[in-house]
Amino acid sequence: MDETPSASGRSNGPALSPETMKRAYRDMLLVRRFEEKAGQLYGMGLIGGFCHLYIGQEAVVVGIGLNMKQGDKSITSYRDHGQMLVAGMTPRGVMAELTGRSGGYSRGKGGSMHMFSREKEFYGGHGIVGAQVALGTGLAFANKYRGTDEVSIVYFGEGASAQGQVYESFNLAALHKLPCIYVIENNRYGMGTSIERASASKDLSRNGEPWGIASRKVDGMDIFAVHEAAQEAMEYCRAGKGPFLLEMETYRYRGHSMSDPAKYRQRSEVEEMRRTRDPIETLKAEMLRSGIEESVFKDIETDVKAIVADATEFAQTSPEPDHSELWTDILVEA
């Protein structure tokens, strides 16, 4: 949580201290560079199968992450690398899972879509659209059952918002006043289908209204807006008032997965977003305005590049899982 008054002259956002801005910038850049490298490794055939990149959406997970505390749980779909890095999972372990190596979080048995960390309270990594919403509601149920003030963050896309179990979950969470923050990452396209073609509800932030779920629509490309909304949602949930819905208006620059030619949108639309709304550039401009020196960014860039290079090296040198791993982890030995 950020308590230091802002040094920035920004008027329409909450206060963020220089240190918090640096941390946010660093985290967003790490996700960006990590994902760019993942895309590159996919192109080289080192990562296989499905691989969904988070590039463009970094402000959402980083802005929320700034407000998470020890014990808070998070869960998402298969566009999950950003969530894992922000949860504190190591870039090495995540990248090595992407390459299917024994040093990966699931020892090579999960892949891009299925990674977990008991230690960091990250519950995956789920490949069935919408399933994580009911599961995440269960994480919140467990928080309440155990009487903690921990919160569960449940990420899903605007595409998953069409799933019936999302609304079954809303009902259950509202009924039991579960400490659950539902984060709709509305990146406008569910694979190749635009939100306009998929949802009769035009304002997803209102989709929890029938259950009385408090909500906010947020500029998900603006880390300040995300941070402020997340802070409000966290306080609400920790106070035991029930679930909170955040609709993050965001954008993914890359295709749905690596094999998506993205013919359903104009390239100019992507370029316009990159040029005018990029979350990292937006934060950088704000930081520069607040007097943070250019050299700070160079240092962060150097630092992040080294982390990603180290993770990449590890992911290529970590051995493939031993054949005996085929038969482990099917059942817990009773």
Place this chain on the structure above:
Amino acid sequence: MASLILMPALSPTMTEGTLARWVKTAGEAVSAGDVIAEIETDKATMEVEAVDEGVIGKTLVAEGTQNIAVNTPIAVLLTEGENASAADTVTRSADPAAGASVAIETPADLGIVEAPEVAQAENDRDWGETSDITVRQALRDAMAAELRRDEDVFLIGEEVAQYQGAYKVSQGLLDEFGEKRVIDTPITEHGFTGMAVGAALTGLKPIVEFMTMNFSLQAVDHIINSAAKTLYMSGGQMGCPIVFRGPNGAAARVGAQHSQCFASWFAHIPGLKVVAPWSSADAKGLLRAAICDPNPVIVLENEILYGQKFPCPVDEDFILPIGRAKIEREGTDVTLVAFSIMVGVALEAAALLAEEGISAEVINLRSIRPLDTETIVRSVKKTNRIVSVEEGWPVAGIGAEICTVAVEQAFDWLDAPPARVCGLDLPMPYAANLEKLALPKPEWVVDAVRKQLRD
């Protein structure tokens, strides 16, 4: 330093592609994210984006070149300020290791996952004094005992609390354990099952009651994809200690959507355990074992059995091992293998066969997955004949699995082809006479045995 741009893989199955068009040419500056070329993959035309900034030194393949293998250099990228001549000297580092090739090994066996060794002695242990209680009471007592023992155990489902259970299986539990631990849900199987699985991933131990197993279909994605697979997908980090229970199979006159056996559906899934109690002792012992088990366990109960009384050990510690069958009646001429309500049918058949001088051994499977193949095979080696009896449909059913076990593991001992007695291969009719025709009866079993002895 100059570097090579390689032909990228742009789909899970792409091994080569066509360079359709260069968007950037030699001398042009690029930054990360710029489209540099268009490539036709096995699926679509894709744009290739630069991953680093620099200047295109030269292109190495011409537009329109087909069948370019993935990882073939297609262009040279110069860093800023680098002389174009650097493009001529760049050398290719070793091929990235695209996963070591796997030697073709024929598996020694199918590797069907078996239960950890359970000592026969544990299965045959004498628990002493018994009292006659209904299966309903046995199930209730099992839940009450575990709710008392472990704070992490809770019961959730439709009508389990205030209504005391749609079939009164959870009678009295709300009073004893309160609404925190005995939880009524709205009619929302997909949602509450997912929620319970999520809670189990954190270490809580939910008992999910489906009013009938038919409604588990609404939630089957969470049972299979979320509960059964997460342990494996997480490299062993996240187990899912959860029980899914409810009445399974045909009741009486409730029609096609409420009369079906899900044993073979769930038994198919690695990562699940499946038990199907018949008697009160089975019900109590297996449900307790299911709740204590750190894995997802399906408990297939039976509505018609709920009201039947059987002797059940009164010992407070009574529990049964999952993965062990019980020989309910010993015999020498044929092995009858059954589970749940069909154990009763098999025992009736054995009594009828005895009148004809045929000695049938009756195995109550108790556990469907893991299956106690050891007990089945040992029995077949003794009797030389096997008939499986199940209420479910024949195709890819449990009977098919049992007969396969007999053929694979006791072929030389068989004196007749294994036989299956199953529910008829049709949706359950409503009419009383038609329903009666659709479900296995002792006479069907007797006929199957007679045929084996005749042939």
